[in-house]
Amino acid sequence: MKCAHCGGRLEILRVCRSVKMRCSRCSRTYPIGEVIHLLDEQTLDILERLNVIIYD
Numbered sequence: 675m676k677c678a679h680c681g682g683r684l685e686i687l688r689v690c691r692s693v694k695m696r697c698s699r700c701s702r703t704y705p706i707g708e709v710i711h712l713l714d715e716q717t718l719d720i721l722e723r724l725n726v727i728i729y730d
């Protein structure tokens with residue numbers, strides 16, 4: 675998935691037991707709840723395997 679700001683690639687960033695998405699280009703972070711509808715299947719798969727809390 676891509677950053678809404680610059681189009682860079684978003685990476686999963688673990689914060690304790692929750693996650694955020696961080697842009698590899700502009701370092702902007704997005705709360706997962708804000709981009710959950712944009713996540714692709716591959717990202718969801720990774721999140722599932724990490725067993726993280728997606729929803730607050």
Ligand SMILES: [Zn+2]
Pocket residue numbers: 677678679680681682697698699700701702
């Ligand atoms: Zn960006």
